[in-house]
């Protein structure tokens with residue numbers, strides 16, 4: 001059975017954050033969310049149908065304020081991206097960029113990525129991005145970490161051969177934790193790489209750099 005389709009509640013990997021939208025953003029959100037969002041629940045998706053073309057599809061889990069997703073979408077028009085985030089202001093910001101750019105290669109899901117995964121076909125993703133995941137440092141909170149064996153297994157199921165799981169974190173302990181978890185997934189191979197120049201600097205990374213932390217990029221490819 002698919003590990004993440006076992007019935008909730010599984011541990012949520014995010015802190016619910018309540019921040020309202022400005023009246024303008026709220027209007028953008030109301031107008032654009034129905035057009036560019038995918039329902040969290042429903043039948044298995046056919047990405048060619050969703051995007052109207054055959055293209056590599058990347059899954060961006062927890063895009064936060066959206067800066068990284070927007071920069072990547074602008075730089076890689078040939079790639080389709082499904083961004084998942086539970087923080088509405090970030091969703092609204094990306095919707096605004098989608099409209100401004102006249103893009104048809106971005107879709108959003110405003111939900112827990114784990115609730116959406118059952119809609120993603122096995123072997124369908126060219127990449128999964130987990131950039132600066134919430135670290136959940138306290139012992140009794142660590143079960144909430146997004147990078148955990150069942151989630152990595154479920155994401156690996158959905159990567160195509162040669163597809164990439166890219167985790168970036170500036171918490172050394174989370175980097176070591178990720179290495180340990182991924183070592184248990186024999187279909188993934190890789191490890192730390194130099195920080196890719198093309199990875200946009202987001203607010204979270206900037207904050208870490210200001211606090212003297214150095215990001216680690218972990219890059220794993222799905223084996224046949």
Ligand SMILES: C[S@@+](CC[C@H](N)C(=O)[O-])C[C@H]1O[C@@H](n2cnc3c(N)ncnc32)[C@H](O)[C@@H]1O
Nearest residue numbers: 013014062063064084085112113131132202204
């Ligand atoms: C520390 S922020 C990093 C945001 C962004 N990736 C960046 O680099 O700026 C982590 C984000 O992941 C989101 N998140 C955590 N778990 C999630 C999940 N299971 N599904 C969707 N979003 C999630 C949180 O809401 C939060 O916005």
